Amino acid sequence: MPEKELPFLTVFARYRPAPELLPALEGWLVASAVVESSTRVMDAKLRCPEPPPESLLQAVGEAVRAAYGLNGLRLTPLFP
Numbered sequence: 001m002p003e004k005e006l007p008f009l010t011v012f013a014r015y016r017p018a019p020e021l022l023p024a025l026e027g028w029l030v031a032s033a034v035v036e037s038s039t040r041v042m043d044a045k046l047r048c049p050e051p052p053p054e055s056l057l058q059a060v061g062e063a064v065r066a067a068y069g070l071n072g073l074r075l076t077p078l079f080p
Contacts (some may be wrong), residue, residue: 003031003032005029005030005031005047006029007026007028007029007030008025008029008030008046009025009026009028009029010032010040011029011030011033011069012064014067014068015060015063015064015067015068016067017060021056021060022057024052025060026047027048027049028046028047028048028052029046029047029048030044030046030047030062031045031047031078032044032045033073035070038056039062039072040069040070040071041070041071041073041074042068042070042072042073042074042076043074043076043080044074044076045076045078046075046076046077046078047078047079047080048062048077048078048079049069049079049080050079051060051077051079052077057075060075061073061075062070068080
């Protein structure tokens, strides 16, 4: 069965972004997300329509990490 990419805001539903971030995040899809259970660090690959600024990735990553009680979160953008 092929894997399905899901919208970022669906996968990370606990994360409530500021309204001004919504336009940037609406185009993001989660291609994969894996949590290392022993460290509680997640690696997520994102399909993005264009390269997001590093500052946006860091801010979103920190907010999602906090919302889910993770010790770390690595967001890796993938481009078409």
